[in-house]
Amino acid sequence: MTSILQTQTGQSPSLQVVGNKINVTIGKKMESVDATVDPSKEAPADHVAYRRDKMWAVWDSRGLTVRNGEKLFSTKLGDIAVSPRAFAREDILKTLDLFKAKQRTKECDSLSGSVRIGTKCYFLPRWTQKDGTTWLEALIVVDFADETLKPKFLGRFMGFSTANQKIDDKMFTVKDQLSIVTKQGDTWGLSSFNADQTTFDFNPLGSNLVSYYRGGYFLETTSYGTSIVGQIDLASGLRKNLFETRAKNVELSDGSYLAILRSKDNTVIKNLKTGGQVMHAANAYVEPLDNYVLVWTKNTRTTAWLYEPTRWTAIATGAN
Structure with a gap:
């Protein structure tokens, strides 16, 4: 049996949970999400x-x-x-x-x-x-x-x-030069290749990098057990630390503006553009859909929330 718990009256988007499927309608587009699949573990590219x-x-x-x-x-x-x-x-x-x-x-x-x-x-x-x-x-x-x-x-x-x-996708161009973010020991920075002069260069930008993500976000660790999430303009080298956390599991992804902080007690989803955040259960799944964010938990029943992530307003919620 399907139930819609809350929607904006007369407005899209809307959300329904049908068995293991979460059906989200945004405007004229309907997308079906498999609630049994962890979005963070999607199959990588094979060629x-x-x-x-x-x-x-x-x-x-x-x-x-x-x-x-x-x-x-x-x-x-x-x-x-x-x-x-x-x-x-x-x-x-x-x-x-x-x-x-x-x-x-x-x-x-x-x-x-x-x-x-x-x-x-x-x-x-x-x-x-x-x-x-x-x-x-x-x-x-x-x-x-x-x-x-x-x-x-x-x-x-x-x-x-x-x-x-x-098969990964870590290489790009900066100022018309082939570039990639690399680590040398504890130091990380922008490595570049000048095709005209066939020379390589390295511009240091920070230390203790975990990973860099397309969109300019990075994740570093500190010597005192915390993680720093920040944003950097690779062309100018200007960087800004956005927040520091003691969460042991911090998830970011290429092209996304979300940081997911997981602990044994809860999952915090943070908008890196606005700083706003929302908290859910530790087993929450998270998937961006257009300008919205879909969150769901799966226990004896599946419960889902569709958020407008600027202020984390719940546009629609549903359960089966």
Whole structure:
């Protein structure tokens, strides 16, 4: 049985809970959300593809695959792992020992990001060792203006990105330069590549970074056990700390203006633009929908709330 507990009279949006589905109507658009699926654990991308006429540059489980008409080849770029262009001799010898110890593999296993600029497709493959840490990220370019489509190694950014997905999206452009946020020891900042001069640069911006998110938000930790959420303009380097928390689980995501602070007692959802927040049960699920935010809990029954997040006004609520 479905019940609508509260809606704005004569106004959209509206909300209904039907079994395990939450149906939200915003204007003329209706979206159905599966209440059994955690939005924070959506399936990651399984490929990235760029095309120009009959030419393709694709990253998937095969690694980097390039195709021109019927001609096709794939590579996991193993030569870079022991290339003198990427490492000093002593580092190569250390890596060879780690290959023998099965702590590292020659082939890359992930992609930290990719960007197309004009005819050029840039890829940042990642090599992770047995303990899960990154030991190599290498900038590669495939140029559609070159019909051989031969991948070219350009060099290494200073430090490593915070990418953690098999196929991630951490690379972008700042002031027309290919860029990525990286960590060098405790310091983090903006690493950039000048394609005209084929040089790499690093501008330090902070310390103890957990991750950087598209939209300019970042999460840092402090030496005294708290986390700092802030916002930064990468072009100017100007940063602003938004709030500090002792919550052990702080969730942000690319392109989102929400911070989700979880504890064993509750879930706090914070609007990073306004500073406003709302509190729900510890098992609350959160999903942005257009200019609204859907929150639900699933116990013996599913209860859902649709918020206008500027002041966290509940526009509609429902339960089954």
